[in-house]
Amino acid sequence: MSKILDIAHDMAKDLVEVGAMDEVTMRTVESLCLPEKKVFLPQDIRRIRTTNHLSQPVFALISAFILHQAGLNRTDFFDL
The missing domain is CATH 1.10.1220 (Arc Repressor Mutant)
Known part of the structure; x- marks a missing residue:
């Protein structure tokens, strides 16, 4: 994951903890922060x-x- 995505993911987790973001939105953020899938030859x-x-x-x-x-x-x- 890139540094920016790491920061965004940490901020989103903090927002969920304080109740400012719901779990559905958190799952969306997590899906966007996934690393690229490696292709195996x-x-x-x-x-x-x-x-x-x-x-x-x-x-x-x-x-x-x-x-x-x-x-x-x-x-x-x-x-x-």
């Missing part, structure tokens, strides 16, 4: 997998489990 994924000594099936299983825990599925990320 196939070679990045392979490097991560091999560095952690994981086979492709095990890596896929772990990835699916993480998505499931977050309430997401592969179609949220890929056009299948």
Whole structure:
């Protein structure tokens, strides 16, 4: 996050604490302050997998489990 977004996020949290901002607006501010999503190229994924000594099936299983825990599925990320 950039320095400016950090400051804006801290100010918004303070405003919620004193009752000057509601939770819905805070969620909007938080969504705007999220860092950019990193794009992983196939070679990045392979490097991560091999560095952690994981086979492709095990890596896929772990990835699916993480998505499931977050309430997401592969179609949220890929056009299948």
